[in-house]
Amino acid sequence: SYELTQPPSVSVSPGQTARITCSGDALSKQYAYWYQQKPGQAPVVIIYKDSDRPSGIPERFSGSSSGTTVTLTISGVQAEDEADYYCQSADRSGTYVIFGGGTKLTVL
Amino acid sequence: QVQLQESGPGLVKPSQTLSLTCTVSGGSISSDNYSWSWIRQPAGKGLEWIGRIHISGSTTYNPSLKSRLIISVDTSKNQFSLKLSSVTATDTAVYYCASEAIVVVPPAMDYYSYMDVWGKGTTVTVSS
Numbered sequence: 001s002y003e004l005t006q007p008p009s010v011s012v013s014p015g016q017t018a019r020i021t022c023s024g025d026a027l028s029k030q031y032a033y034w035y036q037q038k039p040g041q042a043p044v045v046i047i048y049k050d051s052d053r054p055s056g057i058p059e060r061f062s063g064s065s066s067g068t069t070v071t072l073t074i075s076g077v078q079a080e081d082e083a084d085y086y087c088q089s090a091d092r093s094g095t096y097v098i099f100g101g102g103t104k105l106t107v108l
Numbered sequence: 109q110v111q112l113q114e115s116g117p118g119l120v121k122p123s124q125t126l127s128l129t130c131t132v133s134g135g136s137i138s139s140d141n142y143s144w145s146w147i148r149q150p151a152g153k154g155l156e157w158i159g160r161i162h163i164s165g166s167t168t169y170n171p172s173l174k175s176r177l178i179i180s181v182d183t184s185k186n187q188f189s190l191k192l193s194s195v196t197a198t199d200t201a202v203y204y205c206a207s208e209a210i211v212v213v214p215p216a217m218d219y220y221s222y223m224d225v226w227g228k229g230t231t232v233t234v235s236s
Contacts, residue, residue, distance in 0.1 A: 043155065044226070054159075
């Protein structure tokens with residue numbers, strides 16, 4: 001089966017830069033997407049097609065891709081960025097949606 | 109802006125069928141540029157994609173749920189639905205519906221898709 005692997009948790013102080021990685025073999029062929037989920041709320045897409053940002057998403061959120069790993073970078077982290085972050089992609093054929101296990105970002 | 113709203117029973121008995129409906133407003137479910145997906149999330153756990161349907165009638169199901177799953181669409185009501193049979197306690201979760209934007213990339217006409225709008229989610233508990 002196809003998997004996406006994320007670190008369970010990342011901690012950062014306000015104003016610092018947070019980096020959350022997501023790795024999986026199919027990422028060399030398929031795009032990655034990132035979702036932010038705050039407690040009690042539905043996920044919201046913050047990055048699509050590896051590095052594009054939907055309108056309304058702050059510029060401090062950025063995405064990058066290298067081989068089988070994609071990275072979500074949050075520059076100048078703010079307290080409101082504390083949330084769970086999920087990467088999402090597809091299997092090699094592009095048929096099935098796969099989510100990473102999620103990363104809890106804690107703002108110290 | 110498209111909005112989605114899940115509805116259905118919050119409690120289902122084991123071995124019965126879980127049925128949920130997602131109502132789409134602010135847009136047409138008949139758009140060729142979207143598929144319509146279901147995702148679930150057990151309490152304290154991660155997201156699991158359940159499956160999708162496109163207005164063409166094409167469905168794609170998570171292989172782990174395929175034998176128990178039916179996703180259908182009702183264009184007259186601008187709704188799509190989920191039926192999951194033979195449920196057990198492991199099916200207890202928050203269930204989300206989402207629109208899956210399909211973006212075609214010229215010139216090869218390849219495409220990618222992602223969940224651009226989500227419903228607020230509905231909690232379903234499987235218990236006797």
